[in-house]
Amino acid sequence: MSRTRSSILSCSLGLFLAALTGCGYGFVLKGAGNLGPVLVQSSVNHTPLRSAAMVLDSHLESTLAALGVSGRAEDLPRLSCTIVEAKGQEISANSAAENRFRLKLSVTAQVTGPDGKALWQGSFSDYGAYASGGQEENALDEACEKIAQRIAQSLLAVKIQKPDTGEKVETQESTVQ
Numbered sequence: 001m002s003r004t005r006s007s008i009l010s011c012s013l014g015l016f017l018a019a020l021t022g023c024g025y026g027f028v029l030k031g032a033g034n035l036g037p038v039l040v041q042s043s044v045n046h047t048p049l050r051s052a053a054m055v056l057d058s059h060l061e062s063t064l065a066a067l068g069v070s071g072r073a074e075d076l077p078r079l080s081c082t083i084v085e086a087k088g089q090e091i092s093a094n095s096a097a098e099n100r101f102r103l104k105l106s107v108t109a110q111v112t113g114p115d116g117k118a119l120w121q122g123s124f125s126d127y128g129a130y131a132s133g134g135q136e137e138n139a140l141d142e143a144c145e146k147i148a149q150r151i152a153q154s155l156l157a158v159k160i161q162k163p164d165t166g167e168k169v170e171t172q173e174s175t176v177q
Contacts, residue, residue: 033158035120037071038079038111040064047086055140056081056107059148067152077119079155081109088136091129099132103139109151111158119160124150 040060045053060081064070085106092100106125113119126146128139 035158039076041080043081045083056144059144063148063152077111102127102129103136105143
């Protein structure tokens with residue numbers, strides 16, 4: 001009996017670890033990068049979703065604050081984001097159940113130094129789901145939360161060259177298919 005339990009436990013642990021290594025998300029240890037805290041600028045919205053910038057800003061501020069990488073000083077590097085695309089699509093068509101839709105949100109992010117020079121830039125996209133009869137705005141919170149977390153993880157890993165050695169713009173793209 002104990003061998004059976006031991007086998008089941010070992011097999012479950014192995015499957016769990018295999019699933020973790022196969023997923024697209026990763027863990028970034030705090031301190032892996034050298035960027036430090038950033039000042040979050042108001043996001044720019046180029047989509048018809050009126051509250052998109054406000055929702056993204058809210059998630060960015062809370063996520064960055066929780067990780068200790070947001071600040072208020074004017075001499076900090078500035079994080080600015082632009083929501084460049086919002087695209088809805090049907091993900092299930094089932095006559096017996098409610099159809100599901102998803103919103104793909106695409107955001108560009110850039111960190112500039114106090115002198116205005118670009119230090120880092122990245123492109124991010126992720127999804128939020130909503131039910132039939134709903135609106136794309138219903139998926140904004142989920143999509144913005146995911147993107148804010150990915151931006152924060154990226155900022156924790158950013159390594160920039162110090163000004164005396166010449167600034168290098170680091171780019172990154174993070175897209176969910």
